[in-house]
Amino acid sequence: MKSKKRTTIYDIAEKLNIAPSSVSRALNNSSYVKESTKKLILQTAEELNYKMNSLASNLRKGQSKTIGVIVPRINQNFFANVIAGIEDASYKQGYNLIICQSNELYEKEVQCVNTLINQNVDCIVISISVETINYQHLKNILDHHIELIQFDRVADELETLKVINDTLQASYEAVNHLINQGYKRIALLEGPQSLNIFRQRKEGYLQALKKHNIPIIDELMLENAWTKELGAQATRQLLSLPNPPDAIFASTSDFSALGVLEVATAMNIKVPSQLGICGYSNEDFTEITSPSITTIDQFSVDMGKTIANLYFEEMNNSNVSATPKTISIKPKLITRSSTQRSAE
Known part of the structure; x- marks a missing residue:
């Protein structure tokens, strides 16, 4: 059965006979819309089962509120726990994750990086594959002005944020x-x-x-x-x-x-x-x-939380240092x- 068409701001505007721009401003809680009009628009949006397109909204603000994570294998306890730690800290900041695995293959890792760049993620977190000896795809992340955080397996010669074990x-x-x-x-x-x-x-x-x-x-x-x-x-x-x-x-x-x-x-x-x-x-x-x-x-879960918190700390830090920070976690x-x- 064909699914129902998604409700848009144009549907709300048509029902209320007002400009779509007014609907958009009201849904974004703009002070330029009267409270009575705003209340009517929000009520109509609820009646029509309107769902805010948060991706489009975030992109208009210059961010996707999404972090991409690339690991060699998702089914290893270490990497699964790192991802869990990243997700826990990111969720509290209103961010989502896109998770990819390279399967220890260089070509697949490059493909994952390109996919995440095309998804306009705000940050890419990566632990490189055993085959990775060329780092041009990682430099490409930086060329797109996307934050890059390496963890566990890192390319020492690339100056990026890093979270490692001793x-x-x-x-x-x-x-x-x-x-x-x-x-x-x-x-x-x-x-x-x-x-x-x-x-x-x-x-x-x-x-x-x-x-x-x-x-x-x-x-x-x-x-x-x-x-x-x-x-x-x-x-x-x-x-x-x-x-x-x-x-x-x-x-x-x-x-x-x-x-x-x-x-x-x-x-x-x-x-x-x-x-x-x-x-x-x-x-x-x-x-x-x-x-x-x-x-x-x-301490893989802690490592994941450290990775996410490092990104949020850097994002809010106006004093960008010449040498990106490296955090080392002591294993036991x-x-x-x-x-x-x-x-x-």
Whole structure:
């Protein structure tokens, strides 16, 4: 069945035999319209089920009251929680979100950016994909005078607002914890080194080994093991070594750590006595695996709120600094059964 035509200001004007401009002014609470006329127009609008076109109204004011968010994957707990935090803070300011996911693909990320630019969003928030090494599409956002906020995975060379985690320190603390639990051959599952967060996590790992005078062994460091399947594949490779590791730090994600745990279970390797496992991100499932997985909480909801509030703060700030602000949030190591040898 064909839907009824949407009521416009012209329908109200026609019914009352007045100018459409008068209806528009009344609906926007203009002082140039008499109170009696305004009351009549509002009453008629309600009778005709008129709905204000807030998008058109906001665009006339030079804003859309919309924030675009681009994440690599919506179904990861970390990114889902960041979005929830952004939405919570934005809703209180009368803003809406448009959410896109790149699926870790550069071309799709570029497409998402172009879509959001064409939607006239006021701000674009992005965590870049693993494939992203060219940043022209991000520069294009700035060329359109749209606020750009990078978070978590950022392009360091672009001077924009940024909200990040101190991932180097978090990784250092995770490896330090493993060493304190008596592990001596600690392997590292790395993410793509094109991304700054994975470079920093590797640096934290290396610093912890150096502090304790533990040799750095190349064959214990495997790159691009950032999904459950790749984590499992890397674990099989590591455990087949003549001298295998006694702990694996999946610095890429908890999904990678889950792949480690599944392989260890299939090979009847006892966790944590024979193999320690530490992940990253504090995904929901890490609490309910057997054993539960030690991980790093990034305070993702708080990060989302910080991102949104940073935008509103900058929007109301008349003193624009030469160097855009970077906010760093300190993650927290969550120790669980998968590394707690001392609790056995």
